[in-house]
Amino acid sequence: MAVPVIDVVVPTRDHAASLGPLLRDLPHRSIRSIVVVDRGSTDRSAEIARDAGTLVLREPSGGYGAACLRAQAHFLSLPRVPDILVMIPGDRPAAVAAFQTLVAPIVERGVELVLGAEPRRHRVGEKLVTGLIETVYRHRWSGIGPVRALRFPALVALGMSDRGSGWDVEMLVRAVKLGLSCDEVPLPADTHCSTSSVTRPCDS
Numbered sequence: 001m002a003v004p005v006i007d008v009v010v011p012t013r014d015h016a017a018s019l020g021p022l023l024r025d026l027p028h029r030s031i032r033s034i035v036v037v038d039r040g041s042t043d044r045s046a047e048i049a050r051d052a053g054t055l056v057l058r059e060p061s062g063g064y065g066a067a068c069l070r071a072q073a074h075f076l077s078l079p080r081v082p083d084i085l086v087m088i089p090g091d092r093p094a095a096v097a098a099f100q101t102l103v104a105p106i107v108e109r110g111v112e113l114v115l116g117a118e119p120r121r122h123r124v125g126e127k128l129v130t131g132l133i134e135t136v137y138r139h140r141w142s143g144i145g146p147v148r149a150l151r152f153p154a155l156v157a158l159g160m161s162d163r164g165s166g167w168d169v170e171m172l173v174r175a176v177k178l179g180l181s182c183d184e185v186p187l188p189a190d191t192h193c194s195t196s197s198v199t200r201p202c203d204s
């Protein structure tokens with residue numbers, strides 16, 4: 001494709017400590033816009049995003065999927081929708097280092113969905129989810145991390161509906177069901193922050 005229009009979505013909730021570095025380190029020359037979707041933060045996350053010059057949308061329900069759908073609706077309302085959408089939660093600043101690696105398979109090979117693979121030991125629940133997807137759909141995902149890039153028309157075609165923490169899994173399932181071309185790229189070793197959650201490791 002020609003030089004693609006790339007937009008970034010940053011769902012955030014109480015990520016004041018990590019949001020500033022994430023927004024600062026994004027490759028701004030490669031990006032048309034950054035949209036931070038505030039999921040009802042009680043800290044300075046929204047203020048930090050505004051001070052960084054980003055558009056801040058609010059999702060009062062607090063749901064992760066609802067925040068992503070809010071961003072999708074925003075982009076659909078624009079005269080020019082993006083070619084590529086990159087999704088990086090506000091608690092994953094280290095993932096920014098892999099930005100170009102995430103979008104390269106889309107730009108260079110026409111891949112429709114690229115998952116950022118987090119280099120960590122997967123929890124039992126995550127292994128069960130990826131194993132079930134492999135059993136049913138014959139596609140093995142290495143994980144269900146939230147960092148990903150995809151062609152915007154592919155996102156629309158997926159018809160995403162989950163408004164909560166199941167968004168990430170729903171996207172991977174729908175992608176293999178629809179036969180989208182998919183790829184995975186490694187993320188930096190310190191991308192993941194440890195927690196006890198199964199489906200949304202840091203940004204719940």
